Amino acid sequence: MQVFHNKSKIIITCNNRLSPYLQREVEALGYKIVRAFSTGVELEGSLNDCIPLNLHLRCASQVLYSIKTFTADNPARLYKELMEIEWEELIDFTGYFSVSSTVDNETITTPLFANLKVKDAIVDRIKEKKGIRPNTGPEADKAVIHLYWKENDAEIFIDTSGETLAKHGYRKIPGKAPMLEALAAGVIMATEWDKKTPFIVPMCGSGTLAIEAALLATDKTPGLFRMNYSFMHIMGYEEEIFFQERRKLKDQSKKEMSARIIATDLSADAIDVSQRNAKTAGVDHLIDFSVCDFADTEVPEGPGIVVFNPEYGERLGVHSKLEATYKRIGDFMKQHCKGYKGYIFTGNPDLAKKIGLRASRRIEFYNGKLDCRLLEYELYEGSKREPKPGE
Structure with a gap:
């Protein structure tokens, strides 16, 4: 899967009502907005496009790159659809990944169960192809996969950010009731x-x-204060693109x-x-x-x-x-x-x-x-x- 070069849907999320300011930022970077909504914007691009988006945006929370859209009316169907994805080309079998989700499906009582089904599918697929199970857990400092599942409509993303972008990394001492x-x-x-x-x-x-x-x-920009993003832990990542973008940030500041x-x-x-x-x-x-x-x-x-x-x-x-x-x-x-x-x-x-x-x-x-x-x-x-x- 050539995700770093292939174009797909990109969803950039933000806190509710920050969308107009996020849209302004994204357009200033030269991207065309396909759709705007109260908690984010949609555009089209490759995983390489997600690198400058992560480094530049001040109002964003997560930058999500879509892998697959499908129909799933229950956990078994979800698992089957996810098993068809070539996870062994995205996540190193010696590596680590975590899963997050936004779920509104009557067959799921807790998002944790949905997360578990996603993890099972990824681990089982990689073990089937490589013979080794990758490690998985709650930390979002390596590869992160995000599931959006509403009623019977499901979509699976690479969360290219990992830890939220809404915190800009300089506030080591938060103080009393700080504004994000x-x-x-x-x-x-x-x-x-x-x-x-x-x-x-x-x-x-x-x-x-x-x-x-x-x-x-x-x-x-916030990218000057951060050296780790989820996209760095996806197979095919070229670190020179990140450092080239970071040099641009330093030069413009x-x-x-x-x-x-x-x-x-x-x-x-x-x-x-x-x-x-x-x-x-x-x-x-x-x-x-x-x-x-x-x-x-x-x-x-x-x-x-x-x-x-x-x-x-x-x-x-x-x-x-x-x-x-x-x-x-x-x-x-x-x-x-x-x-x-x-x-x-x-x-x-x-x-x-x-x-x-x-x-x-x-x-x-x-x-x-x-x-x-x-x-x-x-x-x-x-x-x-x-x-x-x-x-």
Whole structure:
């Protein structure tokens, strides 16, 4: 099976509602989108095409390369169809593989059983052809096979990513309730920041938004922080293609940028974590970190972007305290951020009302399973309405 050169369906998955930003990234790499949906995009390409996709994309979770589409109404039929695939040409019999799945079939009560049937078929086929059974288990650091099975429709993929792409590899210390790196990248793209004007993150927490902004502004992609992907463990992989693509990433990345990125937090521990994460990402020299109340955050002359990601108040007894915080955020933007676009990322619409400003856009996101909004506020220098003659 010449999967590294043969074209097939490629599905790139992402967190729900990140698809518009993922689509933007994929098209910027020169690929044509065949289909877009809420949790990903579909295109066509070879396994070699999956290499730059894995290295470049900020909003993606997994890059899946389709091997076979078939009909299966029960586990026995699934096993039979999978046994027909030339697994001995994909997975080294001395190697290791794992299986993941997305299953909605009435004959299957748990995805673990579906995973087991896939493993059995692969192992049995390879033993039949090579006389040796490959090792298998839960770790996703070698070859990974993914099953999609809905009702009677099944499709088997090579998961070319393995470990999720949504974590970008620099955040060694997560901090308190951190925003996922892929989500942070999508949020920044949604602000339409021009990478030239100031980008300000009060209440920065573990620094993910500020770090992702610096990575975007310097064209540093997640592939610079990672050296192991599932595609490396598929037979036929040529490592020179990977290293050639990685050299391109290094060549395109910039050491400096014109924009100022300012990140503040009241917690000295949070700023320490942010600085260490930024150093791992190689952008600590590009971000001005300060320990202060958000209301004391430096705001250079606009235009620019200011982004808040405050608590949502899920924990019992904190809602009333957060009402005052959200009101102070609104006051800060009105008084200190004129000429900027202000953004609040929140999962609590009731608290958002305390901002006291009318949102010009409400952009839908999910943070995990929590329904969230990125609220945009136009913070005009003066009155938006131009005075009429004689007024």
